[in-house]
Amino acid sequence: MRIRPHIEIDSNKGLLIGGLPAVKLAEKYGTPLYVYSEDAIRESMREYTSALTDIYPHHTIVYAGKAYLTMRMAEIVHEEGLWLDVSSGGELFLALKANFPPEHIVFHGNNKSAGEIAMAVSSGVGRIAIDNVTELERVQKEAASQGVVQKVFLRLTPGIDPHTHEYLSTGVIDSKFGIPMHSGQHLDAVRLTLASPNLKLMGIHCHIGSQIFDDSPFLLAADIMVDFAAEVRDKLGYVIPELDLGGGLGVRYKDAGPDDGNGIRKHLRNAAKRVAEACFRKGLPTPRLFFEPGRSIVASSAVTLYTVGTVKALPNGILIAAVDGGMSDNPRPALYGAEYEAVLARPSGGGELLSYRLVGKHCEEGDTLVRSACLPELSPGDVIGILVSGAYQYSMKSNYNHLPNPAVVHVAERQSFVVVERETLEDLVAKERPFSHPLGKAGPEAASGG
């Protein structure tokens, strides 16, 4: 039975990821383990890249690397003809190391350092999305000192509440991101950009938030942005050639039917039509349209595998199964109350289902991966797969409690291969310098002078 694209449950082999048994992958690579189906990733990318070819060909899909970025992923993004959004010097560095074409990179971030700006300009990134006026001046200065003209977007905050988790709402007026579209600040920013000899204003950008299912906030954003483009034309005589509507399309973490589409095509077409209509109304040429999806490209392409260590029955009847990872490899449940679905990796044999609280191994009561997972009776050693774990998990991992980070494995054409090695205990202490105290060896003897 297909439960997600390229993820199935087979009555004889159990959970299959890209056609390979999850139990075998766990045996081969150990757990916890992030497993991605490249076919699933490519399929959702192709849905994005093909959705508008007939109605709005002048568009570009930019994959938001913050959702999941490895060098292999950067290669796939390029092979599939998408651009890449990076939001730190680290993400930029990785992309360049993976030979991603810099001219297809959009560089984001609400507090880019001087070093990051210099690196972005010198590497020739395609667009810098400028978050605020201070940054605008810094980018102008850096581009002037390097003797280049840098193409930029202005990130604007349209003041829309997309009704998602408050930590995921980035377009509301009190957001830390972007230039508020209030009290003329945004028009001043455009004026300043146009007056900056080393900046070329390519477009305006907004990203209203993430995990949004309803199209109406996106459509409202499209209207607001086009209205502003018309205001810029009327007041400053400049026709902004590009419009970036960000990412944010929601993904079903639980209870998705086997044939539920992810709504990519419909979402993109609705947004593009709305932009075209609004431009027609305002007498503007349609801009080159950018979208920046992250989650909806990668979330459902991955399963995280864990091994059950202990199973407990509490006095109140709650069953607890503890696995060998937790909030260090997936902070989303603790951070946003994110909910997931868990499946058993081995063939279940069709027995009775029980409700388990799946917890991690960290020293936090909040370290719960799934509050109520419906699973056959579990025993220590069983491998569990958490579905839809491809976005904002690997990228938000930590080493809390000094747990080494899991390996990342990709599956393509029924073959599996490591794209990031599992961290070792030695990796965890590699940057420690315990013998560097200026007074020599620290410790009670040194301290007492004895």
Ligand SMILES: Cc1ncc(COP(=O)(O)O)c(C=O)c1O
């Ligand atoms: C500027 C920008 N673009 C795109 C994205 C991707 O959003 P999502 O993963 O929800 O599609 C984000 C996410 O935070 C973002 O900040």
